Amino acid sequence: MNFSIDQRLAAESFPLGELSLCEVLLYDDSRFPWLVLVPQKAGLVEIIDLSDQERTALMDDITDASRALKEVTNCHKLNVAALGNQVRQLHIHVIARFENDPAWAGPVWGKGTRVPYEEKAHDKLMKKLKAALNLG
Amino acid sequence: MNFSIDQRLAAESFPLGELSLCEVLLYDDSRFPWLVLVPQKAGLVEIIDLSDQERTALMDDITDASRALKEVTNCHKLNVAALGNQVRQLHIHVIARFENDPAWAGPVWGKGTRVPYEEKAHDKLMKKLKAALNLG
Numbered sequence: 001m002n003f004s005i006d007q008r009l010a011a012e013s014f015p016l017g018e019l020s021l022c023e024v025l026l027y028d029d030s031r032f033p034w035l036v037l038v039p040q041k042a043g044l045v046e047i048i049d050l051s052d053q054e055r056t057a058l059m060d061d062i063t064d065a066s067r068a069l070k071e072v073t074n075c076h077k078l079n080v081a082a083l084g085n086q087v088r089q090l091h092i093h094v095i096a097r098f099e100n101d102p103a104w105a106g107p108v109w110g111k112g113t114r115v116p117y118e119e120k121a122h123d124k125l126m127k128k129l130k131a132a133l134n135l136g
Numbered sequence: 137m138n139f140s141i142d143q144r145l146a147a148e149s150f151p152l153g154e155l156s157l158c159e160v161l162l163y164d165d166s167r168f169p170w171l172v173l174v175p176q177k178a179g180l181v182e183i184i185d186l187s188d189q190e191r192t193a194l195m196d197d198i199t200d201a202s203r204a205l206k207e208v209t210n211c212h213k214l215n216v217a218a219l220g221n222q223v224r225q226l227h228i229h230v231i232a233r234f235e236n237d238p239a240w241a242g243p244v245w246g247k248g249t250r251v252p253y254e255e256k257a258h259d260k261l262m263k264k265l266k267a268a269l270n271l272g
Contacts, residue, residue: 046214048202059195066184078182081217085233085241097221105221106246 001042006089009036012114014126017135019064021057022092024133026126029114032103033073033096033125035065044090047082058092065094068132072125083109137178142225145172148250150262153271155200157193158228160269162262165250168239169209169232169261171201180226183218194228201230204268208261219245 005023013025013036022037039050039058050058066078075096082092095108103111117125130136141151141159149161149172157177163170175186175194186194202214211232218228231244239247253261266272 046202046206047216048199048206048214055195055199056192059191063184063191066182070182070184077219077221078184079217079219079221080183081215081219083213083215083217083243085213085215085243107219107221107243110242 003040003042005038006087006091008087009038009089009091014122016126016129016133019061019133021054022061024061024065024135026122026129027093028116028122030117030121031112031115032101032108033069033075034108035069035094035129037061037065037092037094039090045084045088046090049090062092062094064133068129069094069096071132072128079108081107139176139178141174142223142227144223145174145225145227150258152262152265152269155197155269157190158197160197160201160271162258162265163229164252164258166253166257167248167251168237168244169205169211170244171205171230171265173197173201173228173230175226181220181224182226185226198228198230200269204265205230205232207268208264215244217243 013027016024016026021039023040025036027034027036047055062080066080070078073096076099077097079095079097084090097104149163152160152162157175158173159176161172163172198216206214209232212235213233215231215233220226233240
């Protein structure tokens, strides 16, 4: 079984590049600056499906994604989560939260309707995130 | 500043013991078997506030808590999350989810009202969790 990104995740996001273990995506919801990390190995569902070494790499990727997102957005809080109730493929959300965002102080999942980025805002954010993540 | 568990977290949970970095609590909501990990260091808000070594220990604790919870509950899915939008002290939720639980397939936070355990069920679960976590 070869690795590929779940179709629903792929359809609702833009690829930013590869970190040490994960492919990193920008989730296409302009209401919340939101990265998704997907470990590049087929058949994963839970964090405990990873080896010790892979879990260390995952934590490194979470750290890099969190720092980059905080640097770019100047957010008030980070939300980091592996849920997978809807999309089973293991993926980790790293979300920049603001005290005036439309879901504060609740979680973002299932809150209202996704608002895709407009092209200009999207291009600008992708560029800033790639620079902060040291991705070409 | 000395470490102590946030008052709201402490009021809504039962202490299970100490893992490598974290104090582990059973959250007092019988609708969802739910552990909370609290790194035992004052002033933490984000995962990126930890040192590299502490982050490795945190991942070890998440792994141990996840395995124990899965073993004890035989759950369909694990949800692992550091949110902190309401309680700022860094804490990580490790939650056993079932496809017929009252919040499925949404997140548990902010869903309905907490239902405290009855004493017998609570004692039994605490015992099983302590055994699975190798805690006294």
